[in-house]
Amino acid sequence: MTTTATGPACALPATETAAGGEELWERAWAARRALGPRAVILGHHYQRDEVIAFADVTGDSYLLARRGAAATEAELIVFLGVYFMAEAADVLKQPHQRVVLPDLGAGCHLAETADIYTVRDAWDQMAAALPGRKVIPLTYMNSGADLKAFVGAHGGAVCTSGNAQKAFEWALSEGDAIFFFPDEHLGRNTACRLGMDPSDPLVWNPRIAELGGLTGDALSEAEIVLWKGFCNVHTAFNVRQIEEHRAADPGVRVIVHPECPRPVVEAADEDGSTEYIIRRCEELPAGSSAVIGTDWNLVNRLRLRHPDKRISCLKEDICPCVTMNRIDLPKLTWCLESLAAGDVVNVVEVDEEMRRQGRLALDRMLALG
Ligand code: 13P
Ligand code: SF4
Numbered sequence: 001m002t003t004t005a006t007g008p009a010c011a012l013p014a015t016e017t018a019a020g021g022e023e024l025w026e027r028a029w030a031a032r033r034a035l036g037p038r039a040v041i042l043g044h045h046y047q048r049d050e051v052i053a054f055a056d057v058t059g060d061s062y063l064l065a066r067r068g069a070a071a072t073e074a075e076l077i078v079f080l081g082v083y084f085m086a087e088a089a090d091v092l093k094q095p096h097q098r099v100v101l102p103d104l105g106a107g108c109h110l111a112e113t114a115d116i117y118t119v120r121d122a123w124d125q126m127a128a129a130l131p132g133r134k135v136i137p138l139t140y141m142n143s144g145a146d147l148k149a150f151v152g153a154h155g156g157a158v159c160t161s162g163n164a165q166k167a168f169e170w171a172l173s174e175g176d177a178i179f180f181f182p183d184e185h186l187g188r189n190t191a192c193r194l195g196m197d198p199s200d201p202l203v204w205n206p207r208i209a210e211l212g213g214l215t216g217d218a219l220s221e222a223e224i225v226l227w228k229g230f231c232n233v234h235t236a237f238n239v240r241q242i243e244e245h246r247a248a249d250p251g252v253r254v255i256v257h258p259e260c261p262r263p264v265v266e267a268a269d270e271d272g273s274t275e276y277i278i279r280r281c282e283e284l285p286a287g288s289s290a291v292i293g294t295d296w297n298l299v300n301r302l303r304l305r306h307p308d309k310r311i312s313c314l315k316e317d318i319c320p321c322v323t324m325n326r327i328d329l330p331k332l333t334w335c336l337e338s339l340a341a342g343d344v345v346n347v348v349e350v351d352e353e354m355r356r357q358g359r360l361a362l363d364r365m366l367a368l369g
Contacts, residue, residue, distance in 0.1 A: 021050070024333045028054065031336035039339060040074035042067060042089065044081035045274040046295040046324040051080050051102075051332045060275040061085055061141045062160040066366065068092055068099075076339055079348075080332070082106045082323050086348040087145040088158075091358045099348045102335035106326040108142050110259070113229030114182035116146040118206045123154070126179065126225070129216040134175035135225075138167055140183050142231075145350045145358050147181070152360035159365055161258050162273035164190040166368045168224075177222055179204075182229030189258040189265050191224050198262045201226045233321045234259035237293040241314050242267045245291045249310075255280055256293030256314065264293060274298060284309055296320040 032041070032054060042064050043055025052058060057067045061081075068077055068089035077099045079086040086101040093099060126135060137156035139147045148158055155174070159167030168190050171178045180187040184203055191201045201224040204212030211219065212228075219225065237260050245252050254268040255277050265271045270280065277292060281302045284290055289310035292299045297320050299313040338345040350358065 021329060024329045025050075028329065028333040028336050031333070031340040034340040035076070035336065038074060039076040039078055039336075040072045041078045041080060044085060044324065045278065045298045045301075046321050047080045048297055048325060048328060049301065050329040051327055052301075054332060054336075055080055060160065060162055060273040061088075062162040062273065062365075063275055065089070065092060065141065065160070065362065076100060076344070078102070078335065078339070080327055082108045082111075083348070084108055084111050084142055084144060087350055088141060088148070088358075088362060090348050090350045091145065091148070091355050091362055098344060100335060100339065100344065100346050101327075101348050102331045102346060103326045104346050104348070105323075107323050108231075109233075109323065110140075110183055110229055110231040111142045111144060114139075114143060114147060114206070114227055116144065116150060119147060119150060119181060119227075122204055122206065122212055122227075123150075123179065125211055126219065129211060129219050130177075133177060133220065135177045135179050136171040136175040138171055138178055138180045139361070140164075140181070140186060143182055145354050148361045149354040149357035152357035152362075152364075156361060157364035157368070158361045159368075160273065161186060162275060163365065163368055164258070165193045167365060168194055170364075170368055172223065178224045179227075180224065181227030183231065183259055184226045184228050185230060185234065185261050186258050187224065187226035188262050189260075189271065191226075192262065192265075196224070200224065203228050231259045233295055233318070234293070235261060236318055237261075237264050237314050239263050239267045242291075245312075245314065249289055251289065253280075253284060253288065253290040254293070254314070255290055260293050268293065278302065281306060281309070281311060295324065297324070 041055050043052045043058045065088050075097055077089050079089055079101050086099050090099040137151045137154050139151045139158055141158055141160045157167055188198055188201055202214055202222045203226050205228045234257055242254050256268040256271045258271045286308040291312050291314045293314040296313050296318050303311040
């Protein structure tokens with residue numbers, strides 16, 4: 001956690017833990033109505049059905065960053081998502097606003113694969129090994145506010161799965177090479193979109209102390225260096241699952257998220273952000289079938305939303321993203337009732353200096369469109 005936050009991570013009063021779903025549902029809606037326009041609720045597509053129903057705006061991480069920053073006068077931004085998204089909303093918010101996350105323990109496995117100390121050390125080693133080469137740091141939205149600030153302070157930008165290609169093109173026009181963290185797979189898939197070979201990007205392994213396991217010679221030629229980090233949900237998908245689905249249904253459309261490993265993206269028909277996946281499912285003609293390689297909550301919602309199409313998850317027995325799932329109806333009820341009673345709980349607040357530098361990196365991303 002890179003920012004200050006007040007309130008319990010998830011400890012709930014007995015009234016929420018003991019109450020049944022229907023009672024909580026009514027209490028949460030009553031609190032939501034009482035808050036009125038003082039609050040806006042933003043929800044990521046991986047959230048549980050029982051909480052996403054409360055979202056005024058749903059989106060992928062790019063859209064939510066934009067909408068969080070956009071013209072809402074609400075003084076409270078309740079974020080149904082994970083910690084790094086709430087931090088980004090806090091960096092982009094207006095001065096009178098506060099960002100609230102119903103469970104402060106809602107982190108991200110991928111974001112945790114890179115920390116500021118190890119990234120700073122890698123950056124310093126790279127600078128020493130590559131005198132005269134201008135390296136542009138790019139961080140995926142799925143990273144701590146301190147890493148966004150680091151990137152902002154070093155002339156780089158943030159990107160999301162929806163605009164990674166634009167961000168990579170921008171970075172290559174600004175410098176000689178890109179250092180991208182923390183998702184190796186999104187990085188490689190984006191490099192391939194730029195026409196590179198999957199083996200072209202170098203991989204910096206933070207567990208190897210010296211030059212991340214690379215050589216100075218290799219680094220001096222590299223255009224893209226990727227941090228060896230991954231999402232535990234999207235790396236559960238593999239090519240065999242795609243082959244099995246195609247064998248059972250040769251006409252099936254396979255759509256995956258670009259956090260999946262390169263062989264999975266190559267075996268699929270298309271890949272894109274969660275917003276892209278939703279749009280593609282809408283565009284598919286009635287009667288068609290699709291298997292989706294991303295979080296189960298989203299895929300299940302798509303299945304229910306399109307009863308005229310056969311939509312399933314690439315791995316039906318996958319565990320949904322456990323950190324996204326931490327926000328549930330009892331926690332949301334507690335949070336909304338506290339806010340309605342004037343007790344602003346679970347505030348996510350980025351340190352001022354970090355906010356200023358992180359804002360540079362986020363603004364560069366938003367300027368890419
Ligand atoms: P999107 O920006 O595509 O919604 O992805 C966020 C995420 O965490 C995917 O695992
Ligand atoms: Fe993080 Fe993966 Fe969950 Fe997305 S699905 S929030 S990358 S752990």
